[in-house]
Structure formats: structure tokens, C-alpha cells
Amino acid sequence: MTQHAFLPRHKFDDLLAQLRQSGYRTLGPVLRDGAIVYTDIAAVEDLPAGVTVNAQPGAFRATPGDSPRLFAWANGPQALKPVVFKPVETLWQAQPGAGGELEFSAAVPIDEPVAVLGARACDLAALKLQDRHFLNGEYRDPCYMQRRRQLFLVAVNCTHPASTCFCASTGDGPGASRGYDLLLDELDDGFIVAAGSDRGAQIAAALCLQDATDAQRREADEAVQRAAAQQTRSIPPGDLHDPLLARRDHGRWLEVAERCLACGNCTQVCPTCFCNSEHDENFLDRDGSVHVRQWDSCFTAGHSYIHGMVIRSETRHRYRQWLTHKLGSWHRQYGRSGCVGCGRCIVWCPVGIDITEEVRAVLENIDDF
Amino acid sequence: MTFERRIPMQAEVVNRVEESPTIFTLSLRLVDEQQHNNYRFAPGQFNMLYQYGVGEIPISIVGDPSEPYLLQHTIRTVGRVTRGFAKLKVGDRIGLRGPFGRGWPLDAVQGRDVLIVTGGLGCAPVVPVINHVLHRRGQVGRIAILQGVKHSEDFIWRERYEQWDAEPDTQILLAADVSGPNWKGFTGRVTALFDKLDIDFANSITMMCGPELMMISAARLLLERGVSPAMIWFSMERNMQCAVGHCGHCQYAEKFICRDGPVFPYHEIRHLLGVRGF
Numbered sequence: 001m002t003q004h005a006f007l008p009r010h011k012f013d014d015l016l017a018q019l020r021q022s023g024y025r026t027l028g029p030v031l032r033d034g035a036i037v038y039t040d041i042a043a044v045e046d047l048p049a050g051v052t053v054n055a056q057p058g059a060f061r062a063t064p065g066d067s068p069r070l071f072a073w074a075n076g077p078q079a080l081k082p083v084v085f086k087p088v089e090t091l092w093q094a095q096p097g098a099g100g101e102l103e104f105s106a107a108v109p110i111d112e113p114v115a116v117l118g119a120r121a122c123d124l125a126a127l128k129l130q131d132r133h134f135l136n137g138e139y140r141d142p143c144y145m146q147r148r149r150q151l152f153l154v155a156v157n158c159t160h161p162a163s164t165c166f167c168a169s170t171g172d173g174p175g176a177s178r179g180y181d182l183l184l185d186e187l188d189d190g191f192i193v194a195a196g197s198d199r200g201a202q203i204a205a206a207l208c209l210q211d212a213t214d215a216q217r218r219e220a221d222e223a224v225q226r227a228a229a230q231q232t233r234s235i236p237p238g239d240l241h242d243p244l245l246a247r248r249d250h251g252r253w254l255e256v257a258e259r260c261l262a263c264g265n266c267t268q269v270c271p272t273c274f275c276n277s278e279h280d281e282n283f284l285d286r287d288g289s290v291h292v293r294q295w296d297s298c299f300t301a302g303h304s305y306i307h308g309m310v311i312r313s314e315t316r317h318r319y320r321q322w323l324t325h326k327l328g329s330w331h332r333q334y335g336r337s338g339c340v341g342c343g344r345c346i347v348w349c350p351v352g353i354d355i356t357e358e359v360r361a362v363l364e365n366i367d368d369f
Numbered sequence: 370m371t372f373e374r375r376i377p378m379q380a381e382v383v384n385r386v387e388e389s390p391t392i393f394t395l396s397l398r399l400v401d402e403q404q405h406n407n408y409r410f411a412p413g414q415f416n417m418l419y420q421y422g423v424g425e426i427p428i429s430i431v432g433d434p435s436e437p438y439l440l441q442h443t444i445r446t447v448g449r450v451t452r453g454f455a456k457l458k459v460g461d462r463i464g465l466r467g468p469f470g471r472g473w474p475l476d477a478v479q480g481r482d483v484l485i486v487t488g489g490l491g492c493a494p495v496v497p498v499i500n501h502v503l504h505r506r507g508q509v510g511r512i513a514i515l516q517g518v519k520h521s522e523d524f525i526w527r528e529r530y531e532q533w534d535a536e537p538d539t540q541i542l543l544a545a546d547v548s549g550p551n552w553k554g555f556t557g558r559v560t561a562l563f564d565k566l567d568i569d570f571a572n573s574i575t576m577m578c579g580p581e582l583m584m585i586s587a588a589r590l591l592l593e594r595g596v597s598p599a600m601i602w603f604s605m606e607r608n609m610q611c612a613v614g615h616c617g618h619c620q621y622a623e624k625f626i627c628r629d630g631p632v633f634p635y636h637e638i639r640h641l642l643g644v645r646g647f
Contacts, residue, residue, distance in 0.1 A: 277616065
């Protein structure tokens with residue numbers, strides 16, 4: 001049975017110290033430029049104590065407050081994706097020799113082990129999906145794998161869902177059930193700590209904590225249940241591949257395209273979107289060239305370019321590609337929907353397009369929901 | 370993970386043939402002896418070719434799988450990268466990753482009539498399959514090759530077609546949408562030649578390459594003639610950058626063309642064929 005310990009609020013820095021002592025660089029949520037982002041944290045003071053977030057379609061407002069709570073918000077624009085799947089990284093390098101020969105060498109990531117504090121259930125689910133994409137096929141991405149293997153995850157159960165959250169309907173939150181090394185529940189005076197892995201258990205043991213009381217555990221469970229009940233948005237359950245493909249000519253695709261700017265924000269904040277482009281950057285001294293991978297988006301014209309032609313030249317095709325892939329094709333590719341209900345695509349869309357609304361409009365009158 | 374498929378191998382241009390003003394064929398040889406000896410490909414697969422200072426592109430492998438040491442790639446100059454490749458000379462070094470993807474269903478040709486339908490430069494990915502069946506003449510039935518081009522001047526490999534035409538039980542039909550003065554083939558769509566085909570459709574397999582609309586029309590004609598949907602094969606093309614199913618560009622609904630294809634039987638993709646934007 002999992003042990004549930006209690007970490008008093010004033011001892012929170014002990015957890016950070018313990019992680020650093022174990023060789024981890026510690027990343028956590030920090031209020032920066034009006035958003036909550038994951039970046040290096042040195043002490044508990046760096047965390048967004050008292051901050052609450054009001055997220056709406058196309059709007060995100062973080063407000064400082066007096067509460068001691070560190071995690072009284074759902075999420076910011078970033079998930080765990082940039083920690084393991086870098087927005088830009090070099091895959092290999094080509095070096096020309098004097099006689100015209102070419103030497104190719106793989107770029108090996110030299111990142112130190114990272115511990116992320118404050119991972120949400122939706123983001124753990126998304127990470128698992130990215131694992132399936134980058135690690136479970138015939139080809140396993142060495143850069144992703146190296147970072148993923150040494151990633152330590154301190155999850156925090158979500159008790160303050162945004163109006164845009166719908167993880168309860170996708171089955172991915174607000175409580176985390178797997179995929180973490182340590183799981184925290186935040187209470188007013190501290191945190192319940194549970195280990196989800198051996199290395200998590202070692203860190204927890206080193207903190208020398210008392211057991212959490214039944215009352216504390218009940219309070220934590222109720223907070224997660226309330227967070228689920230508060231969610232008003234939802235995505236229809238089940239495999240939507242066939243009904244979505246059957247509605248590929250639905251008028252809603254054109255209607256949403258009239259609002260969609262094809263900016264790609266939704267794909268950049270999405271924790272499961274994996275598209276990336278590759279290009280070559282030549283050194284100015286002509287002494288080499290690096291082959292670079294960079295996040296891409298199916299909303300760009302270049303994404304579907306093929307010998308002089310763009311397959312998805314219209315925004316309606318790009319939005320349809322994104323939505324039918326996310327909620328339909330993912331089932332065929334990876335055995336489940338590619339949406340974990342984090343709601344980021346709704347919040348960070350400049351015009352507030354809501355995936356839950358769009359999928360319902362396309363699936364209008366469908367029998368099974 | 371087979372690491373050498375993620376990082377290019379060094380290859381040398383050992384021959385270059387100008388097929389037409391915009392089409393050329395590069396013969397490549399892997400420089401590393403071990404890589405050279407170990408390299409094998411299946412007809413229908415492709416390589417990622419890299420030119421230093423220019424970029425990397427997917428190119429299907431022409432040539433004969435029984436002679437895998439001579440890697441031939443026929444390329445049409447269309448964009449920035451292919452314009453760079455057009456300037457390569459014998460002795461130049463490039464990068465090569467591959468082979469990638471699922472090739473043609475060669476086992477299925479056994480005992481069947483074989484129809485090859487190609488459009489434009491589409492012929493390139495099926496050249497190795499034509500070589501393969503001609504090497505096994507006794508094991509396959511009749512062979513018919515239908516080749517369509519936009520303009521008769523785009524027609525390349527005249528000698529190769531003449532050699533194939535001289536083979537027993539082999540029918541070659543050529544069509545050009547627009548023809549010049551010396552064109553001996555048909556002028557019009559390649560699909561207009563289906564009535565001339567002398568094969569047993571019910572016991573045939575078709576492999577196609579070229580513009581999607583051409584392949585879709587051809588598939589319709591084949592189905593009308595009683596060809597099984599499982600015996601109609603398409604070679605599909607989309608933007609490909611990683612070739613290992615990770616970059617996402619080649620997605621065709623749930624398929625990754627680079628990994629699940631580029632060769633697909635009709636029944637696997639029928640729901641997507643001809644849908645704009647997929």
C-alpha cells in the first residue's frame with residue numbers, strides 16, 4: 001500500500017533540497033510576464049504563492065493573492081512537452097573534409113537530470129502519449145529518450161480547474177493516478193506526499209515525514225472530487241474517428257475557418273502535438289552544417305507542402321486536420337484520443353475557439369452522446 | 370532504433386545521367402565498405418538524400434533489388450533542394466539515410482498477371498518492381514505497363530521501355546496528355562487505354578504511381594473490371610522530413626506514409642482517396 005506522508009508547508013524547501021542533492025535540476029511553476037511557466041526554481045519563494053488564475057477562451061489572467069497556497073491554479077501555457085521534446089534541437093552535424101568527403105555525427109543531448117515540480121494529471125497523461133509517439137515504435141528518438149529517462153516528476157493533484165478545463169471528461173484528471181515519482185496534495189498547512197516509483201519513495205523517505213492523517217487524506221480527496229465536479233466543459237467520450245471522418249465535409253469546418261487565424265498557437269500549447277520540421281543551418285564559415293528539428297504546426301502552409309503544391313491550402317482543411325487527428329486518428333495511431341482535457345488550446349487561441357464546442361458542432365445529432 | 374537510419378551515411382555519386390532537361394538520375398555508392406555491403410532495399414522503398422549546404426529530401430529508389438549496390442535515384446528539378454541536387458557531379462559526396470517504408474507486395478505477383486500504371490515521373494518507384502517481375506518471368510502471368518506523361522517530351526527511358534516491350538507476354542502502352550511531332554503513343558489520358566489491356570483482370574495485381582487523381586480513376590476502372598480491392602496498390606506521396614514516423618508531416622489521416630507506406634492497398638486508404646485536404 002502506498003504510504004501517505006505529510007510535508008508541513010515550512011518544510012517544502014527540504015523537498016527541493018533533497019531533489020537537488022539527488023542530482024536533479026529543479027524546474028517549477030513561476031509567475032513570469034503574466035503567465036505561469038516552468039523554469040528553474042531555487043527556493044519555495046519562487047513558486048506562485050497566492051496566485052489564482054482566471055482562464056477563459058482567448059484570455060488568461062494571473063492574479064496575486066494572500067493565500068499561502070502554491071498550486072491554486074490549473075495550468076499555464078506550458079506542459080511537460082518542452083522539457084523532453086525540445087522546441088528546437090540539433091539532430092546531427094555534417095562536416096565537409098578537404099577532399100569533398102562528408103562526415104556525419106549525431107548530436108547527443110548532454111542535459112542534466114531534471115525534476116519538475118507541479119506536474120498536473122493532464123500533463124502526465126500527455127507525456128505518456130508523447131512517450132508512445134517518440135519511444136514505442138520501431139524508431140526510438142534518442143534525444144527524447146535520454147531526457148525522459150532521467151526526468152523526475154513531482155505531480156500535484158489539481159484542485160482549482162479553470163473554466164476551460166475538461167480533464168474529467170477525458171479521464172485524465174484532475175487527480176493523478178500514475179506516471180509520477182511523487183504526488184502531492186496541497187492543503188492549507190502543507191502537503192500530503194505519496195510515492196509512485198522507487199526513486200520517489202527514496203526521496204520521500206529522506207524527508208523523514210510523519211504519516212498523513214485520515215482527515216487530511218479525506219480533505220485532499222474531496223478537493224479533487226470538487227475539482228472534477230466544477231468542470232463544465234467536456235469532450236464526447238469514445239473513439240470519434242469514424243463519426244468525424246464521416247463529417248469531413250460538414251459546414252462547420254468552413255465556419256470555424258472564418259474565425260481561425262491559422263496561427264498555430266493551439267498546437268504549440270498542446271501537450272500532445274508532436275509535429276516537427278527539420279531543416280539545415282549552414283555555418284557562416286562554410287565549415288559545417290547542423291540538421292535541426294523544430295516544433296512545427298499543421299496550421300502552417302509548409303506542413304503539407306509537396307513538390308510545388310500545398311495539400312492543405314485552406315484554413316478549413318488545416319483546422320479539420322488538427323481536430324480529426326487529435327480526436328479521431330489518434331485512436332488508430334496510439335489507442336486513445338490525443339486530447340487530455342487541459343484546455344490550453346481554448347485559452348491560448350487568440351480568438352477563443354473552443355475545441356469542445358467545435359467537436360460538438362461537427363458531431364451534431366450524433367446518436368451516441 | 371537503427372541508428373544509421375537517423376544519421377546519414379556518406380554516399381558518392383558514381384554516375385549521373387541527364388534523362389531530360391529537368392530529370393536526371395544519380396547512381397550512388399555508399400562510401401563505407403560495411404554499409405555498402407549491408408545495404409538492402411525492397412522495391413517501392415525510398416531514401417532520404419542530403420546535399421551539404423542545401424538540404425534533405427525523400428527520393429524513391431530506382432534500380433534493381435538484385436543489384437542493391439548500385440543505388441539509383443531519378444529526380445525531377447522542382448524546388449530549391451532538387452535544383453541543388455541537379456548540380457551534383459560524379460565524385461561528389463552526399464548523405465543517404467534509408468531505406469524507409471513498406472515496399473510493393475512482391476509475393477503477390479506469383480501466378481498473377483501484373484499491371485503497372487504510372488503517371489509522370491511516377492514510373493521511378495515501379496522500375497525495381499518491373500525488373501523484379503521480368504527476372505521471374507516463369508512465375509508471373511502477363512505483364513502490362515501503362516505509362517502516362519503530361520507532355521510527350523517528359524517521356525524518359527525510351528530504351529528501357531523498348532527492352533521491356535521486346536519481352537514475351539509484355540504489353541507497353543504509352544499516353545501523353547499533350548504530344549509533340551514524334552510521339553508514337555496515344556494522345557490523351559492514360560486511363561483511356563484500359564480497354565486495350567490484354568490481361569486477366571480477375572487474376573491480376575496492379576501497382577500504381579503518379580498523380581492521385583490518375584490513380585483514383587484507374588482504381589475505379591479496375592474495380593469495374595473485377596479486380597479485387599486488395600490487389601490494387603498505390604504509392605502515395607506527402608511531405609516527409611524524418612522518414613521514421615515522428616515529424617508528422619506525411620500523415621494521411623491515421624497513416625504515416627513514410628512508415629506505414631508509401632505503398633498501400635486500395636482497401637486501406639479508400640476512405641481518404643480524393644478527399645481534398647487529407
